[in-house]
Amino acid sequence: MKKVTRYLGVIGMLGLLTVFLTACGSRKSLSQQDVLTNDRASNTITWGVKADTKLFGLMDVKDNTIKGFDADIATAITKKILGKNGKAKFVQVTSQTRIPLLKNGNIDAIIATMTITPEREKQVDFSSSYFDAGQSLLVKKGSSIKSVKDLNQAGTKVIGVTGANSVANIKKFAPKAKVLELSDYAQAMTALKSGQGVALTTDNGILYGMASQNPGYEVVGGTFTKEPYGIAINKGQDPFKKEVNQALKEIEADGTYNRILKKWFGNVAGFDYKEASR
Amino acid sequence: MWYILTHYWSELIQGLGYTLLSSVIALFFSTIIGTMFAIFEVLPNRAMRIIGRIYIELFRNIPLLVIAMFFYVIIPMYVAKIDGFTAGTIGLTIYTSSFIAETVRAGIQSVDKGQMEGARSNGLTYWQAMRYIVLPQAFKIVIPPLGNQFINLVKNSSVLAFVAGFDLMYQGNSIASLSLDTINSYMVVGVFYLIITLPLSYYMRHLEKRLA
Amino acid sequence: MQNFIDAYSWVNIRFLLDGLWVTVEVSLISIIASFIIGSILGVLRYVKIKYLSAIVGFVVDIVRNLPLILIIFFTYFGLPHLGFKPGILFAAMLAMTIFESAMLAEIVRSGILAVDYGQMEGARANGMTYVQALWHIVFPQAIKKTIPTIVSQFISLIKDTSLATIIVLPELLNHAQIIYGQNSAFIIPMFLMVAFMYFVICYALSVLSRILDKKLA
Known part of the structure; x- marks a missing residue:
């Protein structure tokens, strides 16, 4: 009995230690x-x-699946790489969780409104860009905030999302403003509505989506950055990256890309989908 | 880890400050509110007892995160403009006060009934007897569990991260996504939490032994 | 009022119940696992096996004194560095189990300490070995003594599963966020419904614990 207890104890202990050794564990x-x-x-x-x-990428409450431009592009690329019967499996990520999950191998690639930036390129590889966004602002209709310049005052609070490139950008463009980082866009929009900040900043495509759900809010000030979205892939996965880029080219050439773009952005007020067509 | 520590030192210190501030404020107010509802629960008045019971059971059985987000989202919409730190700290206070109420109530009830009767027969009013005779003894009993509540409070203050409360965990999330070195960032944050909680927890154990 | 009627449509409620099921699933498995592991660790801390007890004690203290959110991050983001790739459900369960085991170890240990030492001596005098006495006499009493504390720890566990929404575990709170994220008129109805669902489960458990406590006392 004593032996058994001791044995089980050692196992349990090892389990606990594992967690703490992770930091020391080699990358x-x-x-x-x-x-x-x-x-x-x-x-x-x-x-x-x-x-x-x-x-x-939005969860459809009716059938518990994720739907959107990113999801459709991912499905289209999957079919190009794996053939008609290839399956695209979706794992929900936030701006905060996506890079660790990719590096850990929980996911093969990120297609989640992710801007290609030099800092990120040190950590992960990107496909060629599949969507050209630019950072903008979402404010309550009639707000005194008209552009990013209006945010650059002490005491102004701007809402962003942890891990998003837009948070780093706004610190550059409006250094005096205080940035509140929320965990995801649903939380950020909720915070804007409850008046925690005067503006929500992120890429225009995302903001148009929010504005269409929330009639009292509008996108203002045009774009003040260029945010090319890329598909992030782990370093050292060149064959996979090549396939993804190839697939991307193919869906752009055969009209799949434009069809998907029109499906999601065809009716979005303020967004010129024809200009974004490829 | 060293890189994170030196590079983001000011963020970490700021986070530590907000975590401590929130915990201390919440401890102060939740002790007062908790004691108040604990007294409600032992009052002869039935209505007051029921109010005390409802408060305690309600906030003990709803997640702190739900309470904190409720204050963050809903109060600014209808009542008053409060920021994440305030909302989170209010949530923390209310949540913790229900636990403290439960602890203090047990403490009061473990004080011999004769004490109250004796004090009353010596001419003290109910409140005087409560204030000068029962509560001091009850608090002596509940100091160790209260200490544990404080440790929980420090740990629980990490929900401020969900409401942009600028606490340690919030800074940790921010640092993790800036440095893209997730594990080391959170390790550093963990060490900062342990700096507060570990000594407290050993001190509490020491106290418990001494009081036992 | 219309908001409430719309918010509580069958589609939304079903989505919330999906989330509730994940909450229950994660909680239930973590409760069982952490009760077993926590008891073992608690006993190990008490019996004073050279080195082992000290190490167990140290690790338990570290885990107990960290916020649960950090443990969740460590299991979800950290374990893959050791070559082990947990899915989100498993990562959440593991985090809850590790944290709650440490909390329970402390409760069980203090429970054993509270059982009169004379009990142990009496059992030994009646010919039981140390381990027998511990297992048959002392341990059951310690658990009996600490039932209210243990159950309230489990209630905390259920509530704390909501923290895993930060790694997008599709549990109750996360599903509520998705619903009100798409229609902000649903914020208040969703908060009330989520609070109600948690309350029902946790309160039921605390009532159960009180009944159990009375029966055993």
């Missing part, structure tokens, strides 16, 4: 298997997508 133990080979074998590509972002 190389990261699963460096070839994603493309694995995905071909399982006939599935696992994508990290947003679930709280209208137009790009």
Whole structure:
């Protein structure tokens, strides 16, 4: 009995220690298997997508699936790479969780309104850009905030999302403003509505989606940055990256891309989908 | 880890400050509110007892996060403009006060009934007897569990991260996504929490032994 | 009023119930696992096996004194660095189990300490070995003594699953956020419904614990 207890104790203890050793654990133990080979074998590509972002990736409460531009592009790419029966599996991510999840190998690629930036390129690889967004502002209709310049005053609170590039940008464009970082876009919109900040800043595409859901709010000031969205892939996965880029080219060439773009952005007020067509 | 520590030192210190501030404010007010509802629960007045019971059961059985987000989202819409730190701290106070009420009530009830009767027969009013005789003894009993509540309070203050309360956890999230070094960022944050909670917890154990 | 009627449409309620099911699933499995592991750790801390008890004690103290959110991050983001890739459900369960085991270990240990030492001596004098006495006499009494504390710890566990919404565990609060994120008229109805659902489960459990406590006393 004593032996058993001791044995179980050691196991339990090891389990606990594991967690703390993670920090010391070397980064190389990261699963460096070839994603493309694995995905071909399982006939599935696992994508990290947003679930709280209208137009790009939004959870449909009716059937518990994620729908949007990102999700459709991911499905289209999956079919190009794996063939007609290829499955696209979606894992919900937020701006905060997406990079760790990719690096950990929980997901094969991120297609979640993610801007290609030099800082991120140090950590992950990007496909060629699949959507050109630009950062803008969402404010209550009739707000005195007309452009990003109006935010640059001490005491002004701007709402953003943790891990989003827009938060880093706004600190550059309006250094005097205080940025409140919420965990995802649903929370950020809720915070804007309850008056926690005067404006919500992120990419225009996302903001148009929010404005269409919330009639009392509008996108103002045009775009003040260029935010090309890319599909993030782990470093060292060049074959997979090549396939993704190839697939992206193909769907742009055969009209799939424009069809998906029109489906999501065709009726969005203020967004010129023809200009964004490829 | 060293890089995170040196590079984001000011954010970490700010976070530590907000975490401590929120915990101390919440401890102060939740002790007062908790004691008040604990007294409600032992009053001879039935209506007051029911009010006390409802308050305690209500806030003990709803997640702190739900309470904090409620204050963050709904109060500014209808009542008053409060920021994330305030909303989170109010949530923390209310949530913790229900636990403290339960603890203090147990403490009061463990004080011998004869004490109250004795004090009353010596001419003290009910409130005087409560204030000068019963509560001091009850508090002596409940100091260790109250200490544990404070440790919980420090840990629970991490919900401020959900409402942009600028506490340690919020800074941790921010640092993790800026540095893109998730694990090390959270390790540093963990060390900062332990700096507060671990000594407290050992001190509480020491106190418990001494009082036992 | 119309907001409430719209918010509580069957589609939304079903979505919330999906979330509630995840909450219950994660809680239930973590409760069972952490009760077993926590008891073992608690006993190990009490019996004073050289080194082992000290190490267990140290680790338990570290885990107990960290916020649960951090533990959730460590299991979800940290474990893959050791070559182990938990899904979100498993990561959440693991985090809850690790945290609650540490909390329970402390409760069980103090429960054992509170059982009269004479009990142990009496059992030993009647020919039981140390382990037998611990297992058959002391441990059951310690658990009996600490039932209210243990159950309130489990209630905390159920409530704390809501923290896993930060790693997008599709539990009750997360599903509510998705619903009110799409229609902000539903914010208040959703908050009330979520609070109500948690309350019903947690309150029922606390009533159960009181009944159990009375029966055993």
